[in-house]
Amino acid sequence: MHFSFSTTLFAILIVIVNLALLAGLIYLLVLAVRALRIYIHSKETRQQKEAVRRTLGEVIKAHRQRCQMTQEFVAESLGVSRQAVSKWEMGTSEPSTSNLMALAQLFGVTAEELLREVAGETENE
Known part of the structure; x- marks a missing residue:
């Protein structure tokens, strides 16, 4: 029983870590899109x-x-x-x-x- 509980806990921990990594990647993607939008709409780009x-x-x-x-x-x-x-x-x-x-x-x-x-x-x- 102890072995099964620790295996389940380990699997849950892996899922949580993977979700955190996925959330981090999504956040970075959102930041990149925002930065690109700011650049595209920047005054310098419009002037060019x-x-x-x-x-x-x-x-x-x-x-x-x-x-x-x-x-x-x-x-x-x-x-x-x-x-x-x-x-x-x-x-x-x-x-x-x-x-x-x-x-x-x-x-x-x-x-x-x-x-x-x-x-x-x-x-x-």
Whole structure:
């Protein structure tokens, strides 16, 4: 009887330790998710995203002006509103991938060239 009681007690102790370890891992996972959310929504991260959008907008506007096109013409060519083109140029929104490819074609460049300009790269690099 003594042997059976100690075995049962040992099994219960192992279950308790395993549950404690599981609870600890879950707690660490929750902390990691919270930290990731804070990082994603941090001011610095938002500013970096805005800088990229602004730069993309500047690239789009520069190409449009180089090609002597109006926002209305670009909008009609892509089947979007003039306000959409304006928002892209101001950096308050971004064109979809298909619209970015259509813009590149309209401007006589590749989408890759547009994105290289956003990244600050040139053909000589």
